[in-house]
Structures are given as C-alpha cells and as structure tokens.
Amino acid sequence: MCHLSVATPIIKPINGLCNLSCSYCYTSGLKGYSSKNRMSLETLKAVIDFFCNNQDEIEFIWHGGEPLLAGLEFYQEAVRIQQSWKKRGRKISNFLQTNATLITPEWVRFFVENDFFIGVSLDGPRKFHDQVRFYPNGRGSYDDVMRGIGLLRRGEIFNGIICGISAVNYEFPEETLNFFLGENIKKLKFARIKNIGHCDNVSGITISPAQYADFMITIFDLWLEVDDPAVEIRDIQSVVSLILGGNKRECIYMGQCDQFVTVYSDGSIYGCGSFSKTDNLYFGSVLDEPSIVRSNSRLQIFRDLLEKRRKFCRACDWYFICKGGCAKDCYEYLDSVKPLSKVCENLQRYFRHISGRIRSYNLI
Ligand code: SF4
Numbered sequence: 032m033c034h035l036s037v038a039t040p041i042i043k044p045i046n047g048l049c050n051l052s053c054s055y056c057y058t059s060g061l062k063g064y065s066s067k068n069r070m071s072l073e074t075l076k077a078v079i080d081f082f083c084n085n086q087d088e089i090e091f092i093w094h095g096g097e098p099l100l101a102g103l104e105f106y107q108e109a110v111r112i113q114q115s116w117k118k119r120g121r122k123i124s125n126f127l128q129t130n131a132t133l134i135t136p137e138w139v140r141f142f143v144e145n146d147f148f149i150g151v152s153l154d155g156p157r158k159f160h161d162q163v164r165f166y167p168n169g170r171g172s173y174d175d176v177m178r179g180i181g182l183l184r185r186g187e188i189f190n191g192i193i194c195g196i197s198a199v200n201y202e203f204p205e206e207t208l209n210f211f212l213g214e215n216i217k218k219l220k221f222a223r224i225k226n227i228g229h230c231d232n233v234s235g236i237t238i239s240p241a242q243y244a245d246f247m248i249t250i251f252d253l254w255l256e257v258d259d260p261a262v263e264i265r266d267i268q269s270v271v272s273l274i275l276g277g278n279k280r281e282c283i284y285m286g287q288c289d290q291f292v293t294v295y296s297d298g299s300i301y302g303c304g305s306f307s308k309t310d311n312l313y314f315g316s317v318l319d320e321p322s323i324v325r326s327n328s329r330l331q332i333f334r335d336l337l338e339k340r341r342k343f344c345r346a347c348d349w350y351f352i353c354k355g356g357c358a359k360d361c362y363e364y365l366d367s368v369k370p371l372s373k374v375c376e377n378l379q380r381y382f383r384h385i386s387g388r389i390r391s392y393n394l395i
C-alpha cells in the first residue's frame with residue numbers, strides 16, 4: 032500500500048495551461064497565462080524535498096498543460112535541487128510529456144545533459160492529428176510537433192509517443208500504426224480519449240470502451256504480423272508480459288491508483304490527474320508535513336474504495352492482469368465500487384483475444 036512514501040508525483044508546474052488548444056482538452060490555450068501562474072521556486076523545492084524525503088527511488092513526471100511553458104530556468108533549478116538528494120543516495124529519474132512544439136536545441140542540450148526522458152503527444156498522421164491538436168487560432172500543430180521530434184531524436188532522448196485515440200482516428204488502426212512505423216517511431220502508447228471530469232462539452236470526440244477495445248485488438252494483430260521486437264506498444268507489452276508470467280505493468284494494471292498523485296503549481300496534492308481536480312481527492316500540500324498528508328482522511332477513503340473494489344474484482348478471471356483497472360474508468364463519480372460493465376466487458380474481450388492468440392502460438 033502507498034503511504035505517500037512510494038508515490039509517483041505528476042507535477043503540473045503551470046497547471047493546465049498550454050500553447051495549444053486541443054479539441055478534447057479541458058484547458059483553453061494560454062488564456063490567463065503569465066509567469067505568475069508558474070510554480071514558485073520555493074514550492075518547487077518543497078515538492079522535491081517532499082517526495083525525496085522518504086523514498087530511495089523517485090520518478091518525477093513533469094506534465095501540463097504544456098510543461099515547457101515553465102521555462103528552462105525552472106527545470107535547471109529542479110535539477111539543482113535534485114542534485115543534493117542524489118548526493119544523499121537517492122535514485123532520481125525525470126520524465127516529461129510535451130506537445131513538442133516548443134522544443135529548441137537549447138532544451139535538447141539541457142535534457143541530454145540531465146538524462147530526461149521525453150515523451151511526445153502525437154495523434155497519428157497530419158490528417159488525424161491536425162483535426163484535434165491545434166493552436167487557439169485553429170492552425171494544426173503537426174509540422175511543429177514533427178520538427179520537435181526531429182530535434183529530440185537527434186539528441187537520442189525521444190522516449191516515444193502517446194497517441195490519443197478519439198473519434199477522428201479510432202476507425203483507422205492500420206493507417207495509424209503504419210504511419211508511426213513509416214516514421215520509424217516504435218515506442219507507442221495508445222490512450223483512449225474519454226471525458227475528463229468537468230470537461231462536459233467534449234463528448235463528440237471521445238470514444239467508448241468498445242471502440243477502444245476494437246482499436247487495440249486490431250493493433251495487437253498488426254503488431255504480431257509486424258513481428259519486430261523493437262516495436263513497443265506499452266499496453267500490449269504489459270498484457271502479454273502478464274499472460275506469460277512476467278510483471279511489466281502500466282499504471283492501469285497496477286491496481287494502485289493511490290500511488291500516483293498530481294501536484295499543482297501551488298503545491299497542492301490531488302489524486303491522479305485523470306480525475307478532475309475534485310475536493311474528494313485533495314490530499315494536502317507539499318508544504319505540509321508528510322505525516323499529515325499520509326494520514327489525510329480523504330486519502331484513506333480513496334484507499335478504502337480501491338480495496339473494496341479489489342475484493343469485488345478478485346472473482347474475475349482477468350484479475351491477475353487487470354487488478355481492477357483504471358480507477359477513473361471503473362468508478363462512477365468515485366462513490367461506487369462496482370465496476371462499470373461496459374468497461375469490464377471490453378477489457379475482458381481484449382484480454383481474451385490476446386490470450387487466445389498467444390495460446391495459438393503454444394507459448395502458454
Ligand atoms: S475486468 Fe473488470 S471485473 Fe475484471 S479485474 Fe478488471 S475491472 Fe475487475
């Protein structure tokens with residue numbers, strides 16, 4: 032169990048602000064942006080100290096909005112503060128997820144020198160990507176993203192793509208995969224675009240669990256045909272590994288959603304960022320004593336909900352992979368522990384398909 036002593040922080044130094052205005056996102060471009068919205072350097076120090084204080088290995092995940100808007104000097108300071116913890120024996124890694132439009136050779140130099148892993152959001156070829164990922168004036172971001180990826184690749188710090196699967200591309204798994212392979216992009220994650228909390232007006236672009244399962248099943252079959260060990264599709268790798276007795280797990284198959292917390296620019300700590308910023312999941316602040324956060328009653332209630340759900344799920348044949356799945360998928364407004372039947376039905380269909388294909392290869 033997590034006691035926030037082994038938690039992974041997803042840090043939003045400029046909260047949800049972004050230079051893009053993607054159709055499925057709950058942020059609204061740069062409206063209201065100023066450097067005052069950025070996490071202060073005092074809070075940054077408190078964040079790093081809070082999470083390094085009582086764990087030996089820490090992964091910092093820098094997120095947004097667009098995290099590069101926090102500016103280079105912000106990350107230079109972060110690395111400087113981390114250095115003092117490294118000297119005390121902490122093993123620290125930094126992951127940053129960016130839309131890549133603001134990448135410059137200077138950023139690349141910094142990331143290379145400091146061993147950052149950089150993931151990029153790209154929703155497939157231009158004709159899909161530009162329909163959903165654009166600037167506030169409507170101009171598509173595809174050309175700028177590809178330029179950014181080119182710079183990251185030259186620096187050998189490109190850590191793959193997260194491709195949003197939405198109403199514009201879910202019917203085109205083959206075209207989408209072929210595009211990435213044609214660009215020699217082989218580290219991929221396909222993420223279902225679903226409603227995000229208060230973002231009520233995006234239902235036209237989101238897809239259902241069934242549509243996502245259909246997409247992923249086709250991707251799995253194509254992946255088998257491609258038969259190239261360098262092609263890493265994160266979700267598929269987890270499921271295959273677990274079926275074959277391994278232990279490679281994405282967060283959605285960990286059953287430990289309480290281990291992922293989001294830290295906003297004011298230092299407030301909330302549950303995983305896939306939930307909206309709701310009072311139910313406010314666990315405290317990095318400015319508090321860790322022991323106060325650890326004993327936060329809302330954190331305890333959240334953990335109890337997860338545990339109740341795990342009990343419910345243990346009867347499922349696929350529990351050994353799924354562990355209850357993504358809490359965001361499986362809880363109706365966080366006040367029910369009953370899995371959502373449509374989510375389970377389709378997860379099970381996906382697991383059954385992969386397991387069946389693996390069996391047909393006599394691997395299990
Ligand atoms: S498929 Fe559904 S019932 Fe089975 S473990 Fe996952 S969430 Fe639970």
Ligand code: SF4
Nearest residue numbers: 282283288303357359
């Ligand atoms: S709620 Fe979903 S996205 Fe968040 S940590 Fe849990 S599984 Fe991962």
